[in-house]
Amino acid sequence: MSVWIVIPARHASTRYPGKPLVDLRGASGQARSLIRRSWDAAMAVPGIDRVVVATDDDRIRDHAQGFGAEVVMTSTACRNGTERCAEAVTRMGLPPDIVVNLQGDAPLTPAWFVEDLVSALRADPGSDVATPVLRCTGAMRADLIADRRAGRVGGTTAVFGQDRRALYFSKEVIPYGGDDVGPGDPSPVFHHVGVYAYRPAALADYSLWGEGRLERLEGLEQLRFLEQGRRILCVEVEARGRQFWELNNPEDVPRIEAMMKAMAQD
Known part of the structure; x- marks a missing residue:
């Protein structure tokens, strides 16, 4: 089955304008x-047939082409990354079997997150979309709660049933409870990793x-699938000692840089 990765990127972010072009310093x-690091993360995934940046901004296009990325220009009317992926795939011609949306604000995404995601969607013909979830430690849960109390929109959390079908996603920290979990212990909260694998028909x-x-209300694009009765498969992934965080706000830059240094990631 053929697989493409599309990296949607826009300059006019409400919370952080110009975010894709912000520099991040690694261990060295x-x-x-940010867009270069997201591209590098996509290129590190084995078995991918094509990687493209989808944007509506000339500055992002010129920068991405400068480091060798394939770029597809899309409309300014796209309201989120999924719509941008859908338009990009349409412009690219005959679609692949699976389209992966690796959002441009998740440069710490390990290759095995995407591999596990694609494998799970291949094995489950009843699902239209698959997305990774990472069980939070007590410390990760506390970081999410601290962001919300400070008025920052931090990571997204996911809840799902025993069949791993998504029940809901929220920018609040759900489910409620778990204050008695130690910093290094597993909590009942799952951090939603901003990556999606779609079947092309569902994307269209x-x-x-x-x-x-x-x-x-939530500002979460994946909820459109749930509201339409489509099935999203939540795929639990393993951190394997890697730290993970998305760049949502300017305050996330030093946090991600500290994580890269701690992991000796350049």
Whole structure:
């Protein structure tokens, strides 16, 4: 089965304008842009047939082409990364069997997260979408709660049933409870990792539905699938000693840089 990775990136972010071009310094002190690091993460995934950056901004296009990325220009009307992926795939011609949306704000995404995601969707023909979830330690849960109390939109959490089908995603820390969990112990909270694998038919349908009420309230694009009764498979992934965080706010830059240094990641 053929697999493409699309990296949606826009300059006009509400919370952090120009975010894809922000530099991040790794363990050696070398600075590379967020979009470059996301591209590097995509290129490290084995078995991928094509990797493209999808953007509506000339600055991002020129920068990405400068380090050798394939770029597809998309409309400024795209409201989120899934819509941008859908438009990019349409512009690219005959679609692959699976499209992976590796969002441009997740440069710490390990290759095995994507590999596990693609394998799970291949094995489950009843699901339209698959997305990774990472069980939080007590310390990770505390970081998420601290962000919310400080008024920052931090990571997204996911809840799912015994069949691993998603029940809900939220920017609040759900489920409630777990204060008695130690910093290094597993908590009941799952951090949603901002990566998706879609079947092309579901991706094409997504743009036709229009924005959903819950999607608008939470600001989470994946809720549109749930509101339309589509099945999202939550795939639990293992950190294997790696730290993970998404770049949502300017305050996340030093946090991610500290993680890269701790992991000796350049």
